[in-house]
Amino acid sequence: MAQLVRLTVNGSPRQEEVEPRLLLVHYLRERCGLTGTHVGCDTSQCGACTVLCNGQPVKSCSMLAVQAEGMAITTIEGLAPADGMHPLQTAFWEEHGLQCGFCTPGFIMAATALLAENPDPTDEEIGRGLEGNLCRCTGYVNIRRAVHKAAAAMREGAGAAAPMGG
Amino acid sequence: MAVSQLIGARVQRREDPRLITGHGRFIEDRLPVGLLHMAVVRSPHPHARILSIATEAAASAPGVRAVLVAKDFHAQLSGTMPVTPAFAPEKKYVPERFPIASDEVCFQGEPVAVVVADDRYLAADAAELVVVEYDPLPAVVDPEAAMVPGSPRAHVEGPDNIGWDMTFDGGDIEAAFARAEVTVSERIWQQRLAPTPMEPRGVLAEYSPYDERLTIWLSSQNPHFIRLFISGAMGIPESRVRVVAEDVGGGFGSKISPYPEDYLVPAAARILGRPVRWIETRTESVQTSYHGRGQVFTAEAAALRDGTLLGLRLTQVLDLGAYHGTFGAFQACACLMAGGVYRWAAVQGRTIGVLTNKVPTDPYRGAGRPEGTHLCERMVDRVAQEIGMDPAELRRKNFAREFPFSNNFGLVYDSGNYDGSLDKAMELVDYSGWRQRQAEGRQQGRLIGIGCSTWVEICGFGPSEATAGATGGIALVEAAQIRFLPSGSVAAYVGTHAQGQGHDTTFSQIVADTLGIPMEKVELRHGDTAEGPSFGYGTYGSRSLAVGGMALHKAAMVIRDKAQRLAGHMLEVSPDDLTFEQGTFSVKGDPSARKTIEEVALAAYGGKLPEGMEHGLEATSYFDPPNWVWPFGAHICVVEVDRETGAVQVHKYVAVDDCGNVINPMIVEGQLHGGIAQGISQALYEEVAYDQDSGLLLTGTMTDYLVPTMNEIPALTLDRTVTPSPTNPLGVKGIGEAGTIASSAAVINAISDALSPLGIHHVDMPASPDRLWKMIQEAES
Ligand code: FES
Ligand code: FES
Numbered sequence A: 001m002a003q004l005v006r007l008t009v010n011g012s013p014r015q016e017e018v019e020p021r022l023l024l025v026h027y028l029r030e031r032c033g034l035t036g037t038h039v040g041c042d043t044s045q046c047g048a049c050t051v052l053c054n055g056q057p058v059k060s061c062s063m064l065a066v067q068a069e070g071m072a073i074t075t076i077e078g079l080a081p082a083d084g085m086h087p088l089q090t091a092f093w094e095e096h097g098l099q100c101g102f103c104t105p106g107f108i109m110a111a112t113a114l115l116a117e118n119p120d121p122t123d124e125e126i127g128r129g130l131e132g133n134l135c136r137c138t139g140y141v142n143i144r145r146a147v148h149k150a151a152a153a154m155r156e157g158a159g160a161a162a163p164m165g166g
Numbered sequence B: 001m002a003v004s005q006l007i008g009a010r011v012q013r014r015e016d017p018r019l020i021t022g023h024g025r026f027i028e029d030r031l032p033v034g035l036l037h038m039a040v041v042r043s044p045h046p047h048a049r050i051l052s053i054a055t056e057a058a059a060s061a062p063g064v065r066a067v068l069v070a071k072d073f074h075a076q077l078s079g080t081m082p083v084t085p086a087f088a089p090e091k092k093y094v095p096e097r098f099p100i101a102s103d104e105v106c107f108q109g110e111p112v113a114v115v116v117a118d119d120r121y122l123a124a125d126a127a128e129l130v131v132v133e134y135d136p137l138p139a140v141v142d143p144e145a146a147m148v149p150g151s152p153r154a155h156v157e158g159p160d161n162i163g164w165d166m167t168f169d170g171g172d173i174e175a176a177f178a179r180a181e182v183t184v185s186e187r188i189w190q191q192r193l194a195p196t197p198m199e200p201r202g203v204l205a206e207y208s209p210y211d212e213r214l215t216i217w218l219s220s221q222n223p224h225f226i227r228l229f230i231s232g233a234m235g236i237p238e239s240r241v242r243v244v245a246e247d248v249g250g251g252f253g254s255k256i257s258p259y260p261e262d263y264l265v266p267a268a269a270r271i272l273g274r275p276v277r278w279i280e281t282r283t284e285s286v287q288t289s290y291h292g293r294g295q296v297f298t299a300e301a302a303a304l305r306d307g308t309l310l311g312l313r314l315t316q317v318l319d320l321g322a323y324h325g326t327f328g329a330f331q332a333c334a335c336l337m338a339g340g341v342y343r344w345a346a347v348q349g350r351t352i353g354v355l356t357n358k359v360p361t362d363p364y365r366g367a368g369r370p371e372g373t374h375l376c377e378r379m380v381d382r383v384a385q386e387i388g389m390d391p392a393e394l395r396r397k398n399f400a401r402e403f404p405f406s407n408n409f410g411l412v413y414d415s416g417n418y419d420g421s422l423d424k425a426m427e428l429v430d431y432s433g434w435r436q437r438q439a440e441g442r443q444q445g446r447l448i449g450i451g452c453s454t455w456v457e458i459c460g461f462g463p464s465e466a467t468a469g470a471t472g473g474i475a476l477v478e479a480a481q482i483r484f485l486p487s488g489s490v491a492a493y494v495g496t497h498a499q500g501q502g503h504d505t506t507f508s509q510i511v512a513d514t515l516g517i518p519m520e521k522v523e524l525r526h527g528d529t530a531e532g533p534s535f536g537y538g539t540y541g542s543r544s545l546a547v548g549g550m551a552l553h554k555a556a557m558v559i560r561d562k563a564q565r566l567a568g569h570m571l572e573v574s575p576d577d578l579t580f581e582q583g584t585f586s587v588k589g590d591p592s593a594r595k596t597i598e599e600v601a602l603a604a605y606g607g608k609l610p611e612g613m614e615h616g617l618e619a620t621s622y623f624d625p626p627n628w629v630w631p632f633g634a635h636i637c638v639v640e641v642d643r644e645t646g647a648v649q650v651h652k653y654v655a656v657d658d659c660g661n662v663i664n665p666m667i668v669e670g671q672l673h674g675g676i677a678q679g680i681s682q683a684l685y686e687e688v689a690y691d692q693d694s695g696l697l698l699t700g701t702m703t704d705y706l707v708p709t710m711n712e713i714p715a716l717t718l719d720r721t722v723t724p725s726p727t728n729p730l731g732v733k734g735i736g737e738a739g740t741i742a743s744s745a746a747v748i749n750a751i752s753d754a755l756s757p758l759g760i761h762h763v764d765m766p767a768s769p770d771r772l773w774k775m776i777q778e779a780e781s
Helices: A024-031 A087-094 A104-117 A123-129 A141-165 B016-020 B070-074 B120-127 B143-147 B173-178 B223-234 B260-272 B282-288 B328-336 B369-387 B391-398 B418-429 B431-443 B503-515 B544-571 B597-604 B665-684 B738-758 B769-780
Strands: A003-009 A012-018 A050-053 A056-059 A072-074 B036-042 B048-054 B064-069 B111-117 B131-136 B162-170 B182-193 B202-208 B213-218 B241-244 B276-279 B292-303 B309-321 B346-355 B447-456 B478-484 B490-494 B522-525 B578-581 B584-587 B590-596 B618-623 B632-641 B648-658 B717-720
Touching: A012 A024, A024 A050, A050 A104, A056 A104, A087 A104, A087 A141, A087 B016, A104 A123, A104 A141, A104 B016, A123 A141, A141 B665, B036 B120, B036 B260, B036 B282, B048 B111, B064 B070, B064 B120, B064 B260, B070 B260, B111 B120, B111 B260, B143 B292, B143 B309, B143 B346, B162 B328, B173 B292, B173 B309, B173 B346, B182 B369, B202 B260, B213 B223, B213 B260, B223 B241, B223 B260, B260 B276, B292 B328, B292 B369, B309 B328, B309 B369, B328 B346, B328 B369, B369 B391, B369 B447, B369 B738, B391 B418, B391 B447, B418 B431, B418 B447, B418 B632, B418 B648, B418 B717, B431 B447, B431 B632, B447 B738, B478 B544, B478 B597, B490 B503, B490 B544, B503 B522, B503 B544, B544 B578, B544 B584, B544 B590, B544 B597, B544 B618, B584 B597, B590 B597, B632 B738, B648 B665, B648 B738, B665 B717, B665 B738, B738 B769
Parallel strands: A003 A072, B036 B276, B213 B241, B309 B346, B490 B522, B648 B717
Antiparallel strands: A003 A012, A050 A056, A050 A072, B036 B111, B048 B131, B064 B111, B162 B346, B182 B292, B202 B213, B202 B276, B292 B309, B447 B632, B478 B490, B478 B618, B578 B584, B584 B590, B632 B648
């Protein structure tokens, strides 16, 4: 029996009926057309499906769409304005932090949450923050580099922005 | 050729903007109108007879369009799934394989029925309602036991379990061993691995009955071969089948060969007249995507006491699984490469392929070369240890130094500088410093070990003469087409297909440099059999640059030659009087008389062409390499084993590799990082395990199969030497598999070295804390 769910996806409010068993990841991919959130496993291991729910990283394969009632969801497509890139996206690009790119949206979303909590993480803190995400291509070397680089860029950006913000 | 701007430069990847913003085009992202979803009912038994299949309950479940079993597919598909000769051309027993079982299932996960429904949830629900009655049969699990006459058979109708049994003789092995002053022997285990690309497999097919056209989208390294196989099985002319692989989320060898679903999905689409899709779950992937390795070696090496290597004799027992993988026999090349970078009087390798009741094995990153390297590097260390010589010194004493170098089997290494890479690696790692620290540490009971791996690989498949037999008639070369469009942009097509290797970028660098145009003007296309040359040969075996890149280069040179003739005509001089630099033809001695290649391209579509010249500016070229290419390098790993827990800590990992000239160093480094991580992971973590009695898969989900996270991969220090290949005009080799080929040996040599004070000479993979702890306990008691 379909159930009503109201939520915000990448800033747009949505309201629709879904099967109660519909996974959030399938809702996002197939109902919202946001296919940047990937499915890499069926046991909550890989993190390819990571999105932000009210700013917190969540594996969207292990959550039902109806559980997102009232929440604000951010997916990789909503991380930056259509014509721009988030510093993490830029850093992954510059540091060759991706090869096949399948794991990348999940890594970037998990790293976004990590940097929101800890703007200057050490190698170990990055390792802990991203331990729920698997990449089979990069050996993680350049992912770690990219996160450091983005963190530095965001700290600089935040420093510059602070006076303007008052 | 103009001074290159792009070749050799760290150009940022052009595929990245779509991938980092969530706009990649992976197989599961495609949702055509009217799509139906397929779920596969699989055997839970490793070996059983099928007594009956009851489909009625499933067929009447909500949203179900069809429940199909083998007999439904027999009307759609003919023949058996292909098996190529590869490196074991003389096969003995090759069981026939139809994509779906009818009477007997021979591995856990083998398809027995499919359900097609309106959505994936309904398909999965209904699949649960298919009732299959089985009569379980004894499972054949251990390949060595399966070789023994009288063993239960993996297929009840089979004569025995022997898929092949061949011996490669490289010199007089008896004479080599007769001269030996020292011999060492070892049994070396290569555990089964699940390749585990992060994107599982997936197939989507659409059949148009009116014009009898079939389109298949799938996650594949090898779209043209898939077209060849599926069109044949479905009885549709190859020209009316289009296979498209867009972004592919990793492959590592597991997306080369055809799979049952590659046949079942198009057949279901033809039966139902609707687009049908199947997306593999991760659990299906671990269970049924072809595994890699799964080999056990016995080896014996003979040497003189001064460290001169004489002979190497080995037997490879390869666990084929229930059927021959299409390219599974490729892994027999471990025998041909077991001599590595050294001069041996003789090498002899026997390979035995054995059928068992498990998922088939097939190429996985390196395919035979990691196994050969691991064996060779282990045996060389064993010899060094036996005679009390430093392993680096022993290596140096036996390195091949004159190139081209013909190995014991007549394979010709094109170029090399093994001292160069070893010297550099030893310096970077501080080899003598670590030997000192190791000696000091041993005084305090610390278990520090240093492991070298001086590796070489054969890659860049072709050449045609050597591979036509190996692939069953289609010789491995590569094809490319370049079209210079009237307004000055260029479309380039190549028959290889990337899964993360960045070909969009590197291949565009080559085309742009060769034609002297900016990279933005080059559109690189691959992965769609409807475009470009008639055939493509796919991406595997580190062949794309050394063969596909060269085909593109060759096509670009054809275009340049024609453009030069046309430019000469336009400038009213002989083409020989022109120079070409940075995209401009200029008259020698009168640089003001010039035409850009874009101007020439436009003219190629206009009037007033020279006598006999056809219109247009495009070329299709096939590149047939005269030899393979032979990358090499030296990896050194320093580990410490915790006596109390058996845990391994990697203190340092240095890799100095040589893949000839480099198109894009950033991408080369990335390939090495990923490759090394996979080799380290084989050495320390990964293993597909089956219950030895029941044959049931014990590591059946990603929870049980350990794919390393960031925290398991140590820091890597990379450097390189550059020894251009004489095999192709750009002097390039391959690098996609190098890291994996080299690294397991470096890690295991280091661990074995660390444990040598305890009298332990060899450690098998994965060197888990559990395994090492037990070995230490045993040695100390
Ligand atoms: S899809 Fe793997 S954790 Fe969600
Ligand atoms: S880039 Fe391929 S899995 Fe991470």
